[in-house]
Amino acid sequence: xxxxxxxxxxxxxxxxxxxxxxxxxxxxxxxxxxxxxxxxxxxxxxxxxxxxxxxxxxxxxxxxxxxxxxxxxxxxxxxxxxxxxxxxxxxxxxxxxxxxxxxxxxxxxxxxxxxxxxxxxxxxxxxxxxxxxxxxxxxxxxxxxxxxxxxxxxxxxxxxxxxxxxxxxxxxxxxxxxxxxxxxxxxxxxxxxxxxxxxxxxx
Numbered sequence: 438x439x440x441x442x443x444x445x446x447x448x449x450x451x452x453x454x455x456x457x458x459x460x461x462x463x464x465x466x467x468x469x470x471x472x473x474x475x476x477x478x479x480x481x482x483x484x485x486x487x488x489x490x491x492x493x494x495x496x497x498x499x500x501x502x503x504x505x506x507x508x509x510x511x512x513x514x515x516x517x518x519x520x521x522x523x524x525x526x527x528x529x530x531x532x533x534x535x536x537x538x539x540x541x542x543x544x545x546x547x548x549x550x551x552x553x554x555x556x557x558x559x560x561x562x563x564x565x566x567x568x569x570x571x572x573x574x575x576x577x578x579x580x581x582x583x584x585x586x587x588x589x590x591x592x593x594x595x596x597x598x599x600x601x602x603x604x605x606x607x608x609x610x611x612x613x614x615x616x617x618x619x620x621x622x623x624x625x626x627x628x629x630x631x632x633x634x635x636x637x638x639x640x
Contacts, residue, residue, distance in 0.1 A: 464488070465598065465638035466495055468524075470505070470630055472607055475570075475600035476638060477554055483545045484594035487556055487564070490537045491594065494566055495635050499532045500525070504629035507569075507621060508608045517609035518573055523557060524632060525567030536563045540592045541580040547593040549578040552601055555593040570597060570604050 463482060468475040481488040494500050507523035514520070526532050539561035542548060549555060549571050555578065557567035571578070580590030597604065607630050616625035 462640060463595075464492065465640075466492075466635055467638050468500075468600075468635050469633040470603065470607070471633070472630060473600055473603035475603050476598050477595045478598050479554075479595040480545070480547065480593075483547055484540045484592065486538055487540050487592050487594035490534065490564075491568070492637075493534055494526075494532075495637060498634065499534075499566065500632055500635040503527075503566075503632045505607050505632065506626055506629040507617070507624050508610060508612055508626055509621075509624045510608065517605040520572050520608050521569045521575060522572060522604050522608045523567065523569040525557065526565075527567065528565070533565050536565050538562055539564065539589060540594070541585050542590050542593055543580045543582050543585045545593065549575040549591070549593055550596075551575075552597040553593050554595045554597065555591045558591065561589045564592060572601070572605055572608055 464479050466477050466479065468477070479488045479491060503524060503526050505522055505524040506527060508520060509523070510517075510520035537556075539558070547553070551571055551573050553571045553575070554568055555571065556564040557569055558564040578591045579593075581588035607626075610630070611627045612623060613625055613627045614623045616627075617623060
């Protein structure tokens with residue numbers, strides 16, 4: 438028979454094991470397009486504000502019928518393995534929810550490596566319903582750890598687990614050199630790719 442001291446000593450380990458077992462997995466979602474599906478793991482454990490916002494749009498079906506509309510590639514590039522593919526609602530006032538607080542990569546520990554999904558924004562704290570997928574490492578989009586106020590970067594919040602080749606295919610589609618303003622000039626897809634729906638993937 439175990440002594441009282443042995444039982445008490447075993448309790449902390451048992452509680453830790455039970456807590457780890459009960460920890461929910463990060464949610465996954467699937468973006469369905471005519472070009473194929475893209476599955477994402479969302480890092481709710483690291484970027485809870487951004488993930489919760491994204492899932493509000495998913496659960497309310499607000500992304501259904503949105504588009505991938507921007508393909509940013511290096512000038513003259515012919516390969517499809519490096520660039521940024523942007524999608525979302527393009528500020529559709531009928532579907533936008535309130536903007537969210539900026540979750541810096543300095544805080545989350547995430548980085549804009551290949552396959553990362555991150556929020557589009559203007560000033561920090563203005564992100565709503567537009568986001569982009571990194572194809573190839575884009576770590577210049579991270580916040581500057583030495584001066585995050587001067588360079589707050591973008592809010593990474595998940596990664597592609599399946600279908601990165603679909604994102605590459607869309608990235609390689611023709612752009613209209615006359616469309617877009619500012620940094621987006623010449624990067625808008627000539628034929629935006631429709632997002633049929635975005636749904637949670639059941640565990």
